[in-house]
Structures are given as C-alpha cells and as structure tokens.
Amino acid sequence: MKTIVIIGGGWSGILTAIQLLEKNKNISIKIIHSGTPIGLGVAYSTTDTSHLLNVPAEKMSAFPNNPKHFTDWLIANGNSAEQLEKQFFPRLLYGKYILELFSTLKLQEQLEIINTKAVDIQKKENLYSIQLDNNKSVDANKIVLALGNFLPANPKSASESFFESSNYFKNPWNTDFLKGLQTNQNILLIGTGLTMVDCVLSLKNAGLTGKIYAVSPRGYTPAPHSKTETYPDFYSELKGKTLLEIVQIVRKHIKIAEQKNSCWIGVIDSLRQHFQELWIILSIKEKQQFISHIRHIWGVARHRLPKNTYEELIDLKVKGQLEIIGGRINEIIEKNGDITATIQLRGISEKRTLNISRVINCTGPQSNYKELKDELIRNLLAKKIILAHELKMGIQTNLNGQIIQEQGKMSDDIYAIGSLLRGVLWETTAVPEISKQAEQIAKQIIDSIK
Numbered sequence: 392m393k394t395i396v397i398i399g400g401g402w403s404g405i406l407t408a409i410q411l412l413e414k415n416k417n418i419s420i421k422i423i424h425s426g427t428p429i430g431l432g433v434a435y436s437t438t439d440t441s442h443l444l445n446v447p448a449e450k451m452s453a454f455p456n457n458p459k460h461f462t463d464w465l466i467a468n469g470n471s472a473e474q475l476e477k478q479f480f481p482r483l484l485y486g487k488y489i490l491e492l493f494s495t496l497k498l499q500e501q502l503e504i505i506n507t508k509a510v511d512i513q514k515k516e517n518l519y520s521i522q523l524d525n526n527k528s529v530d531a532n533k534i535v536l537a538l539g540n541f542l543p544a545n546p547k548s549a550s551e552s553f554f555e556s557s558n559y560f561k562n563p564w565n566t567d568f569l570k571g572l573q574t575n576q577n578i579l580l581i582g583t584g585l586t587m588v589d590c591v592l593s594l595k596n597a598g599l600t601g602k603i604y605a606v607s608p609r610g611y612t613p614a615p616h617s618k619t620e621t622y623p624d625f626y627s628e629l630k631g632k633t634l635l636e637i638v639q640i641v642r643k644h645i646k647i648a649e650q651k652n653s654c655w656i657g658v659i660d661s662l663r664q665h666f667q668e669l670w671i672i673l674s675i676k677e678k679q680q681f682i683s684h685i686r687h688i689w690g691v692a693r694h695r696l697p698k699n700t701y702e703e704l705i706d707l708k709v710k711g712q713l714e715i716i717g718g719r720i721n722e723i724i725e726k727n728g729d730i731t732a733t734i735q736l737r738g739i740s741e742k743r744t745l746n747i748s749r750v751i752n753c754t755g756p757q758s759n760y761k762e763l764k765d766e767l768i769r770n771l772l773a774k775k776i777i778l779a780h781e782l783k784m785g786i787q788t789n790l791n792g793q794i795i796q797e798q799g800k801m802s803d804d805i806y807a808i809g810s811l812l813r814g815v816l817w818e819t820t821a822v823p824e825i826s827k828q829a830e831q832i833a834k835q836i837i838d839s840i841k
C-alpha cells in the first residue's frame with residue numbers, strides 16, 4: 392500500500408486528504424501537523440465572532456463538484472436563505488464546518504495524524520524519509536507540502552531591537568496583543584489590509600478607547616463587497632494581451648460601468664474569476680511590474696470587506712479613533728516603556744512621530760521563502776528539493792502544484808498546495824482555489840500510483 396504524507400494540517404492539507412480518500416481507499420495517508428489547531432489554521436481558529444469570512448458563503452464549499460455544500464450546511468444549521476443572501480458569516484462558524492468534515496475524515500482507518508513538526512526530507516531509493524522534530528521519521532511514496540501561512544516578516548526599521556520587545560506582536564492572528572491591554576493605550580498597526588481590519592475589530596471589542604494608527608506605504612484600505620454590482624464577462628477581450636493593454640481594457644470597462652450608474656466593483660469581480668489565467672501568461676517582467684505598480688490597488692479592489700465591517704471602519708475613522716497613514720516605518724524605539732514610531736510620510740519630505748504602547752504586525756504572511764527561518768524550508772532549499780520562486784513568492788511548481796527542482800526537473804512525487812504557489816498562480820490561498828487544487832493534486836497522485 393502506498394503512503395502519502397501531507398505536511399501541514401491546515402484546511403489545504405485536510406482538503407487534500409479528503410479528496411485522496413474519496414478517490415482511493417487503498418492508500419495510507421499521514422498528516423504531519425504542528426502549530427495552529429488542525430484543520431483551522433490561522434484563518435479559522437479565531438474565536439472572535441467579528442472576524443468574518445471575506446469570501447461570500449456560496450464560494451466557500453469544500454468541494455468544487457458540489458458548490459452548495461457549505462451553503463446547504465449553513466441552512467441545515469439554522470441559517471435562513473435571506474441570511475445567506477445578505478450576510479458574511481463568522482470565520483469561527485466556517486471553522487465548525489471544517490471540524491465537522493474533519494471528524495468524519497479522522498474516523499477512516501487509512502488516516503494517521505502525527506502531531507509534530509516536519510523538519511527535513513531525505514530521498515532513499517524509491518522512498519522519501521521525512522524527519523520529525525522528535526527525532527523520529529516517517530516514510531512516504533508521495534508528499535504534499537501544505538505549509539500555509541507563515542508569520543509576517545518584520546518591517547524594515549533603522550533599529551531592529553524593538554522587534555524583541557514584548558510590546559511588539561509579530562503574530563496578528565492570535566489575541567496575544569489583547570493580553571494586559573489598557574483600554575486608553577494607543578496602538579500602531581503596520582499594514583492596512585484585511586488583517587488590520589480584524590485587529591481593529593478585536594481592539595474595539597476589547598473596549599479600547601485609545602487611538603489606533605494604521606500605516607502602509609500607500610495607506611489604501613479594503614473596499615466593501617457589493618452583491619448587487621455585477622458586470623458582464625469581458626475575459627475574451629483580455630486573452631493574449633500585454634499587462635498594459637489589460638490595464639487599459641479594464642479602465643475602459645470601469646468607465647462603461649460608471650456611465651451605467653454602476654461602479655468598478657462589478658468589473659473587478661468579473662475579472663477576478665479569470666485572474667489566475669491572466670497571471671499565468673504574463674511575462675516575468677510584467678509580473679514584476681504588476682507587483683511594483685498595481686498590486687496595492689488590486690489588493691484594495693480584490694480583498695474586500697463585508698459592508699457592515701466597512702461601515703464600522705468608516706465610523707471609527709470619522710470619530711477619530713482610527714487613523715490611516717500613508718508612509719513607511721523609519722524607526723521604532725522603546726525607552727522606559729514608552730514607544731516612539733517615526734514614519735516617513737508618503738509623497739512629502741515630512742516625518743511623523745507617534746507615541747504608542749503596542750505595535751502589531753499586520754503586513755500579511757511572509758512569502759519570500761529565502762527569508763524564512765523555518766527549519767523545513769531552510770533544509771529543503773539547501774538541498775534544492777524545492778527552489779524559491781523568482782518573484783520572491785513561494786516556490787517553483789508547475790500549474791498543477793508538482794514541484795520543480797534543479798534544471799527545471801519536475802518531481803513526480805512532491806506536490807505543493809495553496810500559498811506555496813503564490814508566484815506561480817497569484818490567486819492561490821482562498822478556499823475557491825485551494826479546494827480545486829486539492830482535488831487536482833489528489834487526482835494526479837492517485838493516477839500516478841495506479
């Protein structure tokens with residue numbers, strides 16, 4: 392019997408195991424997992440009910456061939472069709488959906504969960520030996536790397552010593568930053584995307600009355616979702632076009648939408664479903680141009696907020712409790728418990744100094760694998776079992792997640808899913824993408840061991 396080892400038991404790893412066992416029961420699956428609660432990962436282990444899904448429920452099914460699986464589950468669990476239409480559900484609730492699927496999965500005798508960290512992989516003839524941090528090892532015929540979201544990188548700062556402080560929170564996804572919080576303290580959030588929004592909501596719900604500053608190079612914040620703004624599919628106009636031409640065509644459609652008293656939201660949603668296909672055919676130079684010049688504005692348009700959350704954010708801004716600043720951190724210094732952050736403001740020569748008590752890093756998961764301190768990643772890069780992607784995002788794979796090794800050689804045995812494919816696919820971390828990838832990888836593995 393062949394053994395498939397999945398390293399990482401977040402939602403990507405669990406989905407892959409479910410798909411593998413749906414396709415073939417005559418296999419052994421081992422999931423090596425450590426870190427956040429199994430299945431839930433950083434996204435769905437939140438206990439804060441104000442942290443909502445940022446993807447509509449109808450797109451969150453675990454199964455690409457059963458798109459209503461999650462919405463049917465919501466209805467079966469007491470939610471009305473009207474709620475489904477209007478509401479973005481808490482990620483905590485989605486976590487319950489995951490755990491229900493996981494509870495069925497773990498009953499299957501072919502599955503073993505190994506609760507420890509994988510730290511290395513060695514090839515031995517036709518097998519792989521995966522080293523664990525308890526000095527044991529596990530043999531595998533096939534391996535799926537489902538390593539998920541790594542902690543954010545520290546921001547650049549003239550002095551690095553602050554990053555050792557107990558008032559610096561590198562992990563924005565647990566609630567450690569609320570421990571011992573005094574409600575009148577001022578807080579600095581680095582980053583102004585969806586994680587910043589989660590942190591603002593948690594701080595507000597904890598009763599914070601102090602000021603919240605949020606800083607990012609451009610100071611853009613996420614736009615709201617709208618289920619009413621729809622726009623026809625114009626993908627056929629974009630096929631085979633350069634990045635510049637694509638930008639021009641998208642602008643043209645935004646103007647058309649505006650002339651029809653609609654707005655850009657429908658145009659972006661129409662584009663979003665094809666973004667992966669567009670990304671794949673852009674040249675490396677165009678991808679780099681996108682990352683330098685368009686990524687921030689795309690992020691605002693693409694990673695959107697439920698309307699209520701958006702309105703809550705606006706309210707906090709109007710009341711003056713939340714201030715969004717466009718600029719870059721120059722330096723953060725802590726002296727006798729007082730923290731001062733100096734920010735080089737965007738577009739002008741002035742600097743601004745903020746007096747704060749805590750700093751939370753909301754810059755998003757570190758995706759430059761060469762910079763990661765993770766033992767497994769370091770070992771795999773050193774042995775060239777994986778190669779870092781040239782866009783400094785994840786690793787090199789083909790479009791189906793098969794990893795690419797030295798001299799462009801494709802591994803027949805090692806696959807990657809989710810955030811590891813960021814450079815290859817760009818859109819690769821949300822459930823609509825990882826559920827499809829899990830199905831595809833499982834099919835390839837099962838076909839290859841027949």
Ligand SMILES: Cc1cc2nc3c(=O)[nH]c(=O)nc-3n(C[C@H](O)[C@H](O)[C@H](O)COP(=O)(O)OP(=O)(O)OC[C@H]3O[C@@H](n4cnc5c(N)ncnc54)[C@H](O)[C@@H]3O)c2cc1C
Nearest residue numbers: 399401402403425426432434444445509539540809821822
């Ligand atoms: C805050 C946040 C909110 C999000 N909200 C949404 C949303 O609303 N909708 C949506 O579609 N997507 C959302 N996402 C995207 C989200 O990343 C995916 O939906 C999904 O959770 C990714 O799962 P994963 O398994 O790839 O990664 P993770 O959840 O990060 O899980 C990977 C797991 O692998 C473990 N691991 C890593 N290395 C090893 C090792 N060497 N040995 C053992 N274990 C290891 C990690 O500790 C971790 O527990 C969100 C992401 C974040 C960060």
